[in-house]
Amino acid sequence: MSTQLPPGLQLEKVDERIMTLNVGPQHPGSGHMRIIVQIDGDYIVACDPDPGYVHRGEEKMAEYRNYITNIPHLERPVIHDSCNILYPYVLGAEELLGIEVPERAKYVRVIAAELNRCVYTLYWLAIYGIFLGHSTMFMWPTGDRELFIDLLEKLTGARVTHAYFIPGGVRNDMPANFEDVCLRQVGYFEKRIAEYADVFYDNPILISRTADTGILSRNDAIRLGTTGSVLRASGVDYDVRKKEPYDVYDSMDFETNILKAGDAYARSKVPWLDMMESCRIIRDALSKMPKSGSVRTKLKPNPKGGDTSVYKRVESGRGALGCHIVSRKKPEPYRVKLSVGSFRNLIAMPYLLKGEKLGNMPSVYWSLNYWPVEADR
């Protein structure tokens, strides 16, 4: 055929056994993307993820704005995790512009990043619950997410798109009673998060449904280049916060959660365990941080970088998140490249879904800790 239609739009022969399903973009179980699934009866024979429906050209836009005005739009790919997606950019810009960060600002950043990781993970967990038909698990994390959103609102002034990190520190200092409120909310959340096990993680139906489905072996996880919770669920000890500590993560007291199984259940459990570690980090940072001092180094107006490039990496809610900034002695960066965990985890999806049952598609898909908007950037 000369005019080749894109896959999923071709007409099928009626007598063929294989049926092509367009899951998305207008589908309750797809997110902002399309998955072209070919099924034979109840088994998936081929799966072709088709992202790109929410591509917004963030990287190109970054070439026309200077280092400060890039901040509000670079956080758009993951507004639930906006502190973490700005983190590598801010670290890189500081190195390019040669800015020192005050000690207190480093602790405030760590606290904000961990609060934001909880916000993202709870949202992700809520969708994981509703994908499996568990509506209580949709409502509980969505409700508990308000605790962290309230804290971040106190800290930054905005509920989701914070634009809080800037080269040279953070935008504004903590409010006076933040520490007390934060400890109280985190303490309550630590009690709540244990209850998730009763209703969700220890649920026999959930375990029988997600265990042993979509198994990603240790070698495959490394070979396919997955990252974050997917990698840790396959038994690889890799966490950027531990391996390449940035800011003050090297002095924080926390552990990396590693599960050996590599199935959808393990992949859904690792972020839940990570949230408990996040709470530990928040407590630790609050106790260790300097009680007074500046949180922000004053910048020169319209700062210019040198003729170099810099690559920085942090651990986001979805895995390692890198930012490559190339500077050409101008107020604007020459090139900003975000290397996001979502896209790297998506690569594993066709391999995992091949041969699975159609009923496993939502659990395997969402267990990859994939955020469609971030993958498209």
Place this chain on the structure above:
Amino acid sequence: MSVIAPTFRLSYFLRSILDNVFWIIVLVTLVGIPAIQIVLFYIEMPVIDGELLTPFLALTWLADPSRAVPIIKALMYTDFFRIAVFPGFGLAALLAAGTIFVERKMLAKLQLRVGPFYCGKVEGILQLMGDGLKLISKEIIIPAKADKPIFWLAPVAFVGTAAAFVSLIPVAPGWVVADVDLGVLAVFAVIGFFPIVTILSAWSANSKFPFIGGIRALHQMISFEIPLILSLLGVVMLAGTMSLTGIVESQDFFPWIVFLPVGAIVFFICILAELERIPFDLPEAESEIVAGWLTEFSGMMYGLVQLGTYLKLYAFAALFTVMFLGGWSGPMLWPPFPEEIITDGIQLGPVTATIPGLPILDQAMLNGVLWFLLKTVAVIFFILLPRGVFPRIRIDMLLSLGWYKLIGLSFINIFIALALLYAGVLGPGGMI
């Protein structure tokens, strides 16, 4: 300042009341009275003061309200009343509406949210009415390549099948729409229609997701009908009859759940699967196949299917009550009717109103209905509860559950029943 009523003016208020009064008078004269007339023609009219009422003469109850009681009594013994109001469609629809409301509020409490709140002032009790009005006002969209006659027929057939199921349920002694001697067999026959309606609607939509959903529903219903039928056989053996009324009468002293708990559990799980409720809602799994076999339904067609689903829920819960919980039997709770109302009349200040022909309903019947409703509502509550607790299971797990475990358990149940029967403990001619 309230948003709903920004300004209050007495003149507007009075005018709105007058408007309502006007429309009530118009509707009563143009619709109400002719409708009553039509109904009266189907009633076998009572004899009052030695005079047989004709349908035209019956309208004299407007002048003499004491005549209304015998007419209402005559109405209640007609088939029309039984089919349309009690114990047929009216009761079932009322309970179904209550079920939807309780389900939404209970689920909301479980999930730490409020649920329907604004519609109807008090805790959102009118939310269902609002949803119904919305569905009625929606456009009905039919896929271009659908098989239109069958696609139109499917929701109506679904509600019809559910209503047929409701008509077999005995609510109180003698109060049943269709008292079939082989009632259990009739129930099986009616249940057998649901997969047919489902697959017809799914196939006629000519769309992929409804088709997959229909196939799933077919698998699920057929594989759970077998344990469902087998689990009821133990009760049939012990009761020695297939009539649902007879089965209730056999449970005067104890319900069968005491002796056949295995069968009750199997039957309950099969109910959940037949009703496509969580954890067995695979035919409507929205994250996999949009809304399953309901995907292409819109507007009131979807509303009809929902109505049928909840009628079915009531019917299955009522069947559980009848088979295992003893139906209407229970201790007498309803107070006896005060006889002096008939003999002395009711004192209304200076006037004494004597009303002939009371009571309309006897004490045993009202008590039976009370117990039946209490038990049915309890069963409905347990049917609703898993929705807040369990995720959806997968089709292979569902089939292995249906074919291996439940069929095995229902055979165990039959053996228990046989042992009790042959040991002479229970059953026809047994010790108890």
